Structure formats: C-alpha cells, structure tokens
Amino acid sequence: MGNSGLWVGVLTALTALGASYITARATSRAALVQARTTTTAQALREQRDRRRSTYRELMDCAHAFNEVTWQIDDVDAAPDRETKDRLLTRMYERIGPAIGKMNKATHEVRLDGPAEVASAAERTRQTARRVQPLLKALIGDGSPERRADYDAAYQDFRNAHLAFVGLAREALEVTGEEG
Numbered sequence: 001m002g003n004s005g006l007w008v009g010v011l012t013a014l015t016a017l018g019a020s021y022i023t024a025r026a027t028s029r030a031a032l033v034q035a036r037t038t039t040t041a042q043a044l045r046e047q048r049d050r051r052r053s054t055y056r057e058l059m060d061c062a063h064a065f066n067e068v069t070w071q072i073d074d075v076d077a078a079p080d081r082e083t084k085d086r087l088l089t090r091m092y093e094r095i096g097p098a099i100g101k102m103n104k105a106t107h108e109v110r111l112d113g114p115a116e117v118a119s120a121a122e123r124t125r126q127t128a129r130r131v132q133p134l135l136k137a138l139i140g141d142g143s144p145e146r147r148a149d150y151d152a153a154y155q156d157f158r159n160a161h162l163a164f165v166g167l168a169r170e171a172l173e174v175t176g177e178e179g
Contacts, residue, residue: 047112048172050112051112051113051117051168051171051172052172054105054108054109054111054112055109055117055168055171055172057105057108058102058105058106058108058109058121058124058164059161059164059165059168060105061098061101061102061104061105062102062124062128062161062164064098064101064102065095065098065099065102065128065157067098068091068094068095068098069091069095069131069135069154069157071087071090071091072091072150074087075087075088075091075138081140081142084142085139085140088135088138088139089139091135092132092135092136092139095131095132095135096132098128099125099128099129099132102124102125102128103125105121106121106122106124106125109121110122113171114171116167116171117164117167117168117171120160120163120164120167120168121164123160123163123164124157124160124161124163124164126160127153127156127157127159127160127161128157130153130156130157131150131153131154131157134146134149134150134153135150137149137150138150
C-alpha cells in the first residue's frame with residue numbers, strides 16, 4: 001500500500017505539471033494572438049490616418065482649383081470685353097499653380113492607394129488639366145461655343161472630383177481585408 005500512495009502522489013504531481021504546462025501554452029498563445037491583433041489594428045489605424053491626410057490634401061487642391069474656376073461668374077458680370085479678358089488672364093495665371101499642386105497631391109494618393117482611389121485621383125487631375133487650355137481659349141473669344149466647351153470640361157472635372165471623394169470615403173472604411 002505504501003507504494004500505491006507514492007504512485008498516486010507521482011501521478012497527481014505529473015497531472016498538475018501537465019495541466020500547468022497546457023495552461024501556460026494557452027496563455028502564451030492568447031498573449032501572442034492579442035499582440036498580433038493589437039499590431040494589426042495599429043497598422044490599419046496608421047494606414048487610415050495616412051490615407052485620410054493624403055486624400056484631404058488632394059481635396060484641398062481641388063478646392064483651390066475651384067476657387068479659380070468659380071471666378072468665371074465675375075467674368076460673366078464684367079461690363080466689357082477688356083475687363084473680361086483681364087479677369088480671364090488673371091484666372092489663367094492662377095490655374096497653372098493650382099494644377100501643379102494637384103499633380104503633387106495625386107502622386108501622393110498613388111502611393112497610399114488603393115488602386116481605385118488612385119485612378120479616381122488621376123481622373124480628377126486629368127480633367128482639371130483639360131480645363132486650363134479651354135480657359136485660355138476664352139481670352140479674347142466670347143463665343144458661346146468656347147464657353148460651352150469650358151463649362152463641359154469643368155463639369156467633367158467636378159464629376160471626377162465627386163467620384164474621387166466617394167471612393168476615398170469608402171477606402172477610409174477599410175476593415176483589414178484590403179491593404
């Protein structure tokens with residue numbers, strides 16, 4: 001009987017050691033999963049913040065571009081051709097730098113993605129670039145055809161910009177399936 005007590009004691013000790021080992025492994029795995037989850041969440045948060053900043057920069061550039069193009073209302077209200085041409089020339093001088101800043105912002109969006117948003121940013125940039133020569137063509141030419149071309153190009157820009165904003169908003173709602 002003395003031997004059986006020893007065996008019970010040894011078996012109990014081994015069971016306790018085994019349970020302790022299994023518990024330690026489970027705790028270790030849980031800590032590892034938690035660390036990975038925290039790291040992934042932090043990386044997604046950083047990606048989202050970086051994208052938000054990049055998208056906001058492009059939207060600011062589009063707004064600056066709009067501030068120039070909206071001055072067409074002042075041109076329409078001008079009393080004579082000379083005043084119209086002076087205002088158009090001033091607009092034309094300001095639109096180039098606005099597009100230049102939009103070019104830079106578009107390149108940043110390309111880096112941060114995703115691809116659909118980068119494509120929409122590029123469409124926004126390209127449509128803005130199409131407005132510039134049509135604005136120049138209005139200087140000295142008040143024909144309705146030239147103005148219609150300008151208005152159509154501006155509307156294309158506006159539509160492209162709104163599409164970009166929609167896709168950018170969706171991209172900021174990333175849940176981790178896309179990187």
